[in-house]
């Protein structure tokens with residue numbers, strides 16, 4: 001379970017997160033949705049201990065990320081692509097992440113197969129397409145077999161087959177009892193896979209609920225998104 005409570009983040013005189021609060025529950029795919037600059041990455045960075053909040057809490061099963069005894073086995077995350085050095089191969093990168101987190105080496109081959117990168121495991125990351133980089137980032141997130149997944153824009157750069165694949169992966173993870181939180185700036189991208197939506201605009205949560213609850217009363221998914229976030233077409 002992910003609990004975000006009254007999160008406040010200021011940058012200079014600007015409040016980029018204004019009392020942001022929501023939960024992401026086990027067995028559910030929760031999509032964190034909002035236009036560019038709404039505050040999604042800022043929230044996820046605080047959740048993952050990469051940035052500090054000025055106020056509020058962001059917790060995994062009641063604990064901040066920094067205090068988790070075995071973080072990669074509890075939470076798998078991906079922010080801004082793979083995070084791998086360009087001169088490394090996918091295999092080297094994952095082996096390094098596994099080694100530095102006490103994860104058995106056999107997991108490297110397992111996750112490479114799971115994300116469809118086995119044949120490209122010895123290719124340097126510099127030669128990867130955007131979609132392959134996303135797959136590598138997801139492979140790293142899966143290494144520790146975590147119960148919770150936090151993924152920032154995981155669909156970004158994936159082709160239609162890749163999008164179908166990630167939706168299946170996230171659905172299966174939640175169906176197996178996992179907690180999945182993913183961010184997106186496109187309602188149409190997540191409506192098929194998400195159970196719950198959390199919509200943010202200008203640093204404030206504007207609505208939360210199931211996909212049906214959030215989109216009812218609107219002509220279509222895009223209409224709902226534009227109306228809720230105040231984005232004008």
Ligand SMILES: Nc1ncnc2c1ncn2[C@@H]1O[C@H](COP(=O)(O)OP(=O)(O)OP(=O)(O)O)[C@@H](O)[C@H]1O
Pocket residue numbers: 011016034035036037038039040041042043185
């Ligand atoms: N390091 C930073 N310094 C100053 N302002 C920042 C910084 N990072 C983010 N911001 C500002 O905080 C606000 C929220 O940005 P954030 O990246 O969290 O939005 P987002 O919803 O993730 O958008 P996107 O979909 O474009 O990634 C924006 O106005 C952004 O300009």
